Amino acid sequence: MAITSVKNLKEFSTTNDRFEGAHTLCPGCAHSMIVRELMNCTDDNLVVSANTGCLEVSTAVYPFTSWDTSWIHIGFENAATSVSAAQVMHKVRKKKGTLKDNDAPVKFVAFGGDGSTFDIGFQWLSGAFERQHDFTYICLDNENYANTGGQRSSATPIGATTSTSVAGTHSYGKKEKKKDIVAIMAAHGAPYVAQLAPNKWKLMAKGFQTALETEGPCFINTVSPCCTEWKFEPKDTMGITDLATDSLMFPLYEIHNGHELNILYRPKNIISAEEYLGAQGRYKHLFKPEYRHVIDKIQKDIDDNWAMLQRREEARI
Amino acid sequence: MAVEFEVNEREVWDGNYAASQALRQADVDVVVAYPITPSTPIVENYGSYVGNGYIDGEFIMVESEHAAMSGCIGASAAGGRVATATSSQGFALMVEVLYQASGMRLPIVLNVVNRALAAPLNVRGDHADMYLGRDSGWIQMGAFNAQEAYDLALCAFRIAENHSVRLPVMVHQDGFITSHTAQNVYPLSNEAAAKFVGVIDPVDDMLDFSRPVTYGAQTEEDWHFEHKAKQHKAIMDSKPVIDAIFAEFKEISGREYKRVETYDMEDADVCIIGLGTTVETARVAAKELRKEKGIKAGVLAIRCFRPFPYEEVREALEGVKSIAVTDRSSPGGAMGAFYNEVAGAMATSKARPMVTNYIYGLGGRDLSIENVKTILTEQQANVDAGYITTDLQQFTNLRGPHLGFFKTARS
Secondary structure, eight states, rough: OGGGGGGGGHHHSSSSSSSSSSSOOOOOOOOOHHHHHHHOOSSSEEEEEEEESSHHHHHHHHTTOOBSSEEEEOSSSSSHHHHHHHHHHHHHHHHTTTTSSTOEEEEEEEEEEEEEIIIIIIHHHHHHHHTTTTTTEEEEEEEEEEGGBOOOOOTTTOOBBBBBOBBBBBBBBSSSSSOHHHHHHHHOOOOOEEETTTTTTHHHHHHHHHHHHHHSSSEEEEEEOOOIIIIOOGGGGHHHHHHHHHHSOOEEEEEETEEEOOOOOOOSSSSOOHHHHTTGGGGGGGGGGHHHHHHHHHHHHHHHHHHHHHHHHTOOO | OOOOOOOOEEEEEOOOHHHHHHHHHTOOOEEEOOOOTTTTHHHHHHHHHHHSOOOOEEEOSSSHHHHHHHHHHHHTTTTSSSEEOOOOOOOOHHHHHHHHHHHHOOOEEEEEEEEEOOOOOOOOOSHHHHHHTSSSSSSEEEEHHHHHHHHHHHHHHHHHHOOOOOOEEEEEEETTTTOOOOOOOOOHHHHHHHHHOOOOSSOOOOOOOTOEEEEEEEETTTTTHHHHHHHHHHHHHTTTHHHHHHHHHHHHSSSSOOSSSESSOOTTTEEEETTHHHHHHHHHHHHHHHHHOOOEEEEEEEEEESSHHHHHHHHHTTTOEEEEEOSSSSSSSSSSSSHHHHHHHHSSSSSSOEEEEOOOOOGOOOOHHHHHHHHHHHHHHHHHHSSSOOOOOESSSOOOOOOEEEEOOOO
């Protein structure tokens, strides 16, 4: 049963698994929640690709696989290319009638972490979107190279300490702003892009379904809190996600056809950046008096971004 | 249904066009490619066949060669027939994914129009790119002219898709000399080619949802070694399959291919070993030298660079006393790779003939008939002296003073 008709979490927990629980992701990792939701939000057949990263190394270690569907991983950078070429092959074979089941509906999905999406695989992602392949790309954004020990990526926010943007007496951690991947992918003219989060699981399922049903390349950035590198207790993953969405550090919104922006979630009580940052070890150093200005900057960036999103939603541009 | 493309019994095609016609006749489902000189026309032509309805496939022009091979892997795992083409820097950019294609046992056909690797930048033909792929786990076959580029491309699909092989295949031709020189080519009829190549019967088809497959799993020290050993065994065991497919191709075309080709080798004292367009030059030189100086010279050509035909090379060189192995690639601080293969094969022979190495033709530098005669004459001098009279490795037709390395103990 696809997640479409699922009313509550209890029911959700009993949906069919095409993504099996037996994997080696860290306890508390949000990746598996997001992936499972995607896999269960459609009854169609799925061809899934993955870039190298936490998800890939944890779900297909020979002789085991967590994937009860067609799955392919090549390298760090090319999941968008492999799955979009498979989609073209499907088109050709359907036309020629050489498929095992010529009428079975199929959806094509690529997963990448933020390192492979924002950095090393960006060219492949951009190319596949420019070519207008009919597939959905989902970024599992945990804001660092978690699989290789927590190095900074271009998704790492200002102020975070990572193993290659180390906070100390002379540094407050990463100096540069996070790349706005959602805007970049919308600028490709993609029919549907969105930023979603697993704590708002119904919104996420709806966004996934919209992407799968929309013809053409769709991009979804999902916040995937990483207890190992963000430094919080594994049991707190959903709580941290709540802080991420309610502080508007991760605003949830969608953009249709490159410009029609809809805000998907308006927190009743917007919490401060300080509250979000304070819950994670990676920002601990910011609470020293000398780095107070960084927290202020993060708060200002959040406020500016939220104002911009609301203006865009209102103006429909 | 595709529109019929008429081919004549005899055509005047260059190597690129010949290869692209093989892709059309093999009814390739998907070509994923990125342009690079001198191989670009192969995929451009495929695109024009798609554009004009001569083929029911799809041409995906991607944003880089890395993406081209990545796309070939995705499309091939999705169960259809896949091919592409590249050269030089593009080949170099593909290397990461070449290993992935062979490791996943995907029957992709890659037409490589050989070209030098930068720096300095050079668009002409040498074998640097081919050598870069030599440990990639692909079967590598060399075409010496346009006809062979066509014939071997057709054979390549059969070899790659054979269920006991299941490995990707490269068909090499020399940049410009073969790829851009129009020659007489005798193609098969469309029907005969289609019948010979047949329909792909995919193994582990990602689009067969009754049996989900996981491609590209991780293996560490517990299983990686066994996987790579199995892959190596598959390429070593592909030799009889290649021979059988060549034999079948001879039945329908009259053209015979062997993994090792020999010319004037029956009574040869000396010989030159090469591949690519060099072979035709060497054949002329050896014949002339026999007439002019009475030197019993022969030519041995490697058709199948991987899997390397060690036994066949050793057998073909039985009785030969001094052997010149030519390498058209800068060896980077060693003997040429091709030399090392032949020397390795001959180290297991009873006679242990002299084996010398000539580096030539880098960046498209011509190798003339006179150059080959000099090389063969030096081999005869070795035979007469009973030892290697030259440096073991020499550069041929190079500007400036003589360049050679590694004197043998007896010289």
